[in-house]
Every structure is written in C-alpha cells, then in structure tokens.
Amino acid sequence: MKRIGSYLTLAVLAGCAQYAPQETASYTPAACVGSAALPAAVAGQFDAIEDPVLLQQALGEPEQGKLCQGQVYRSKADTQVEIFRAWNSTNPNSQYGQWWAFNKPSGPVAQYRADYEICYQWSPLDKLASCTLKAGSRVVVGTGQSAKCSEYLTYPVSETQQIFIVDAADAVADCSISDGMLSWNP
Numbered sequence: 001m002k003r004i005g006s007y008l009t010l011a012v013l014a015g016c017a018q019y020a021p022q023e024t025a026s027y028t029p030a031a032c033v034g035s036a037a038l039p040a041a042v043a044g045q046f047d048a049i050e051d052p053v054l055l056q057q058a059l060g061e062p063e064q065g066k067l068c069q070g071q072v073y074r075s076k077a078d079t080q081v082e083i084f085r086a087w088n089s090t091n092p093n094s095q096y097g098q099w100w101a102f103n104k105p106s107g108p109v110a111q112y113r114a115d116y117e118i119c120y121q122w123s124p125l126d127k128l129a130s131c132t133l134k135a136g137s138r139v140v141v142g143t144g145q146s147a148k149c150s151e152y153l154t155y156p157v158s159e160t161q162q163i164f165i166v167d168a169a170d171a172v173a174d175c176s177i178s179d180g181m182l183s184w185n186p
Contacts, residue, residue, distance in 0.1 A: 032068035034143035034159025039102060042081050046073040051138060058140035058164035063148035065117050067164060068157045070142025081133045083163055083172065086112065086180075088123040095129055096172070100139075100163040104130065115160040119149035126180035131172035139171070140164040 038046055051072040060066025075081065084101045087094045105112050109125060112118070118125065133139070144158035165171045 031157075032143055032145075033157055034069075034161065036069050036071040036142045036161075038073065038141060039161070042102060045076050045079045045081050046139075047076060048072070049074050049138070054138060054166065055140055057166065058142065060145040063146050063154060065119070065147040066145050067140065067142035067162060068145040070140040070164065072138060072140050075133050075135055075137045075139070077135045079133055079135045079137075083131055083133050085129045085131075085168070086118075086123070086125040087127045087129060088125070089127045089179075090124070094123065095127070095175075095177070096167075096169040098164055098166065098168065100165060100168065102161060102163065104128075114155055115144075115158055116162060117144045117147035117155040117158060119147055119153070119155075121149060124180075128178040128180065129172075129175050130178070131168075131175040134171055134173050137165065137171040 037043075049072050055070055055072050058067045058070050060068070081102075084104050085095070085097060085099065086105050087097060099116070101116065105125075105128065112125065113120070141161055141163055144155075144160060144162055146155060146157050148154045
C-alpha cells in the first residue's frame with residue numbers, strides 16, 4: 001500500500017508540474033559584437049599589454065554600460081593619436097572622464113548615443129574635447145556593453161569601439177574644446 005501511495009503522490013506531483021506557472025527565463029546577455037583589435041590607422045602606435053585589473057574596471061554587466069569586451073594597450077613613445085570625448089558642460093569634472101573615442105562625433109546625437117550607449121541622464125553631450133593621447137598611457141579599447149537608461153530605453157551591445165582611460169587628465173594633452181550647437185536638418 002505504501003508503494004501505491006508513493007506512485008500516486010508522484011503522479012499527482014508530475015501532473016501539477018505540467019500546469020505550474022512557468023517562470024520567466026533569466027536575462028542572458030547578448031554576445032559581444034565587433035572587435036577589441038585596434039583600427040589599422042592607429043594600431044602601430046600601441047602595444048597590447050596584460051593588465052587584468054584595468055581590463056576589469058572597463059568591463060560592465062549587461063544593461064549597465066561600460067565595455068562588453070576589451071584589450072589593454074599602452075601607447076608607444078612616439079604616439080600622436082587624437083582622441084575625442086563628448087561631455088557635460090554642467091559638470092566641468094566630466095571633461096576628463098573615462099570614456100573616449102578614436103572618431104570625432106558626427107551625425108545625429110541620437111545615433112551617437114546608441115553607438116556609444118550614452119543614456120540621456122548621463123550627459124547632454126554639449127561639449128567636445130579633442131586631445132592627444134600621451135606616450136605611455138594605458139587604455140582599454142573595446143566595444144560597448146548594453147545600457148538600460150529607463151524602462152522605455154535600453155541600448156543593445158554595440159560594435160562601436162570605445163576607449164577607457166582611468167585618469168584622462170594625466171593621459172591626454174593639447175586639448176581643444178568645442179561647444180555643441182543646435183542644428184536642425186530636414
């Protein structure tokens with residue numbers, strides 16, 4: 001009798017399992033896209049190095065921004081690499097923030113935000129710094145991790161390369177600053 005009761009209990013549990021509400025699957029991050037390899041135009045001005053601590057600082061969890069993947073590089077002695085940073089004029093300390101690019105921003109601001117996963121809450125992107133990277137600077141180059149800005153806006157991972165610099169004020173020189181201007185194109 002005990003065996004029949006055990007089988008009956010198992011049958012009831014199995015039947016209930018078929019009708020149990022399904023839990024939602026846990027969030028699985030999308031694979032990184034693009035490459036952490038340097039663009040050909042600047043590849044000769046850097047050496048790839050190992051720095052797991054710096055790399056870890058640059059990498060972010062899904063929907064948190066930062067980098068999805070990256071490689072640490074050190075600029076060579078004769079480096080002449082121009083880098084760019086769009087920043088927030090209401091926070092003067094953000095001029096030398098950690099996130100930079102090899103390419104000067106152009107085109108629609110909304111596309112720039114999507115390419116670099118920059119939430120509107122983080123910056124109005126109304127200033128642009130154009131600087132030269134100093135020799136011996138350690139940077140992480142990689143592609144963007146997804147960023148959740150609000151319940152209505154999440155940027156997916158991006159293949160656009162970004163540059164992460166821990167202390168940009170010491171890593172760049174010869175900066176010029178430009179103001180963002182309103183320009184409406186049909």
